[in-house]
Amino acid sequence: MMAKTKSDMREAVMAVAKAAVQAHGYNALSFRELAKDVGIKSASVHYHFPTKGALGAALARRYTEDGATYLDELLVKSQDPKWCMDRYAEVFRAALANENRMCLCGIMSAELDDLPPEVRSEVDNFAAMNVAWLARVLKLANPDAAEHVLNEHAMAIFAAIEGAQLIARGCRDIAIYDRTVQTYRQTGLIP
Numbered sequence: 001m002m003a004k005t006k007s008d009m010r011e012a013v014m015a016v017a018k019a020a021v022q023a024h025g026y027n028a029l030s031f032r033e034l035a036k037d038v039g040i041k042s043a044s045v046h047y048h049f050p051t052k053g054a055l056g057a058a059l060a061r062r063y064t065e066d067g068a069t070y071l072d073e074l075l076v077k078s079q080d081p082k083w084c085m086d087r088y089a090e091v092f093r094a095a096l097a098n099e100n101r102m103c104l105c106g107i108m109s110a111e112l113d114d115l116p117p118e119v120r121s122e123v124d125n126f127a128a129m130n131v132a133w134l135a136r137v138l139k140l141a142n143p144d145a146a147e148h149v150l151n152e153h154a155m156a157i158f159a160a161i162e163g164a165q166l167i168a169r170g171c172r173d174i175a176i177y178d179r180t181v182q183t184y185r186q187t188g189l190i191p
Contacts, residue, residue: 022101053116060122
């Protein structure tokens with residue numbers, strides 16, 4: 001049997017930590033529990049992530065990078081705003097469908113006052129990335145709109161989708177998310 005590399009161990013810790021944060025929030029992260037779940041010693045977690053803040057920042061950064069890559073790929077596939085928005089809403093729905101989890105940065109946002117500065121910064125980057133992408137999609141639907149109008153509309157969509165996810169999770173009912181997103185469409189919030 002081949003030994004796992006340091007990179008494999010780091011990735012294993014990241015995967016377990018991501019699932020833990022999405023299920024229970026940043027404050028529930030425990031190096032001892034992560035080590036147990038990965039099958040390593042707690043000191044090994046500290047080797048890869050000296051502090052909980054370093055781990056939280058790495059998680060949020062990776063989540064943002066992966067999200068940006070996925071969203072950019074959507075715009076390569078299609079310039080249809082409705083199609084893009086459908087795929088966007090599906091991403092947040094998928095977290096709920098995965099054991100009633102939350103968007104990683106959304107759940108961290110709820111704990112903002114408890115986050116170290118490096119984690120807060122990465123959570124802010126996630127929000128900014130989402131708003132910028134949504135503004136690009138909205139521009140496709142309304143090319144003559146002013147940039148500040150597109151940005152405000154994009155922030156409203158981002159907040160609405162995160163909020164719908166949070167409420168559906170709290171009620172443990174994914175249908176609430178679906179109905180809410182449909183209502184956003186009917187009222188014109190989402191193209």
